[in-house]
Amino acid sequence: MSKEGEKLRQARDEFVAQWGALGTQWGINRTMAQIHALLMTAPQALTTDDVMEELEISRGNAHSNLKELVAWGLVRPVVKKGERRDFFEAEKDVWQIFTIVARERKRREIEPALAILSKCAEDSRSIRTPEGVAFHEQMRALEDFVGFASKMSDRISSMKHGFALQMASKLFG
Amino acid sequence: MSKEGEKLRQARDEFVAQWGALGTQWGINRTMAQIHALLMTAPQALTTDDVMEELEISRGNAHSNLKELVAWGLVRPVVKKGERRDFFEAEKDVWQIFTIVARERKRREIEPALAILSKCAEDSRSIRTPEGVAFHEQMRALEDFVGFASKMSDRISSMKHGFALQMASKLFG
DNA sequence: CTGACTTTTCAGTATTTACTGAAAACGTGA
DNA sequence: TCACGTTTTCAGTAAATACTGAAAAGTCAG
Numbered sequence A, B: 001m002s003k004e005g006e007k008l009r010q011a012r013d014e015f016v017a018q019w020g021a022l023g024t025q026w027g028i029n030r031t032m033a034q035i036h037a038l039l040m041t042a043p044q045a046l047t048t049d050d051v052m053e054e055l056e057i058s059r060g061n062a063h064s065n066l067k068e069l070v071a072w073g074l075v076r077p078v079v080k081k082g083e084r085r086d087f088f089e090a091e092k093d094v095w096q097i098f099t100i101v102a103r104e105r106k107r108r109e110i111e112p113a114l115a116i117l118s119k120c121a122e123d124s125r126s127i128r129t130p131e132g133v134a135f136h137e138q139m140r141a142l143e144d145f146v147g148f149a150s151k152m153s154d155r156i157s158s159m160k161h162g163f164a165l166q167m168a169s170k171l172f173g
Numbered sequence C: 001c002t003g004a005c006t007t008t009t010c011a012g013t014a015t016t017t018a019c020t021g022a023a024a025a026c027g028t029g030a
Numbered sequence D: 001t002c003a004c005g006t007t008t009t010c011a012g013t014a015a016a017t018a019c020t021g022a023a024a025a026g027t028c029a030g
Helices: A002-025 A030-040 A048-055 A059-072 A094-123 A130-157 A161-172 B002-025 B030-040 B048-055 B059-072 B094-123 B130-157 B161-172
Strands: A075-078 A087-090 B075-078 B087-090
Touching (some): A002 A030, A002 B130, A030 A048, A030 A075, A030 A087, A048 A059, A059 A075, A059 A094, A094 A130, A094 B002, A094 B130, A130 B002, A130 B094, A130 B161, A161 B130, B002 B030, B030 B048, B030 B075, B030 B087, B059 B075, B059 B087, B059 B094, B094 B130
Antiparallel strands (some): B075 B087
16 A cells, blocks of 8 residues: 555655756746646645645745636636635546647747747738748748648637547557 | 839848848848848849858858758858859758758657657666556657657658649648 | 968857746725 | 735846857868
8 A cells, every 4th residue: 555655655745856857948948847747646636735745845936837728728726615725636537638738838839939020021012022022932931831831720620629639549550 | 123123122121131030030040041031032043142142150160050951961161163262052942941951850859859758768677667658658659659750751852843733732631 | 390270169258038926906894 | 904824026146048259270272
């Protein structure tokens, strides 16, 4: 019993630590990734104090990262009857996680890029020098591609998991 | 003439600045993104000194970010006959850029994640407590999904642009 | 080999980002 | 209303990251 419990704790700690390290590679901060890992593998919803204790971080830190995770939609607050404190639980379904992350990255990375490209393409539309034309063409090419990627992302995110998988299997056998 | 030239310079400066700002959103640093933008819109290959001057940055900074871009494969050094200095030019084809970035992100973000998930799944395989089983299942689900994403990324990256586009059109009308 | 030019390295510094801890604000039952 | 448990904010600080500038190393023609 204790042995199995120990083994699980070890595996889970490993996961939390490594997922945190990985988070820094992706543009998100270590603590946020750690909290996410912790909640994804928690049997029940946890309080802010649980998170603070488990990761040995301050209240402010736990609070702001939990808030951020809720803003992403990767974590939701849950109310427990007879409890005044807030509890938090993570979305555990991988397809849900994927679509949330895809949507958020689209909003934060793709859409701003598209706005810039559209503006630069527009601003250079009327320039007739060879350099100007080349610049305009480059902006348009990028704009087209990013716009296309944006649309693809939407379509895939709005699919049901089973359907997306089935489609992919058909394509790639 | 001067008016058009002015307009182009303005549009290009805007692009470089904004692309740099965007870069920080993606986990890459501002300067690297700016250099990339500069080279993507340069009529000819540039030297380190050109980059330093245009972006008002130090030699060391220009050097290390150019090196990094070359390591990514987004920029290549070119030799000019009768010139001792190194020149640099960016890949301009959007599909090429996409596949390079996709490959690199896979290597840096997906593969390490897969390694962690495999290890944690393996380490928890034999645990028989309900919590242990749940943990193991969660790790396996994540592993499967990430593995699948990795394979998809490979397949798409190795396609020709035209083919990928055509396929996407068929799927999404 | 020497001298001129170029690239590379890196210690020191600046900037950005993340975290702490304590105070303030909030909400609720009595 | 107050007292208590909880959440939220934020000034100050710590840590991580990026940049500078100058020295060292490399390269090549004569």
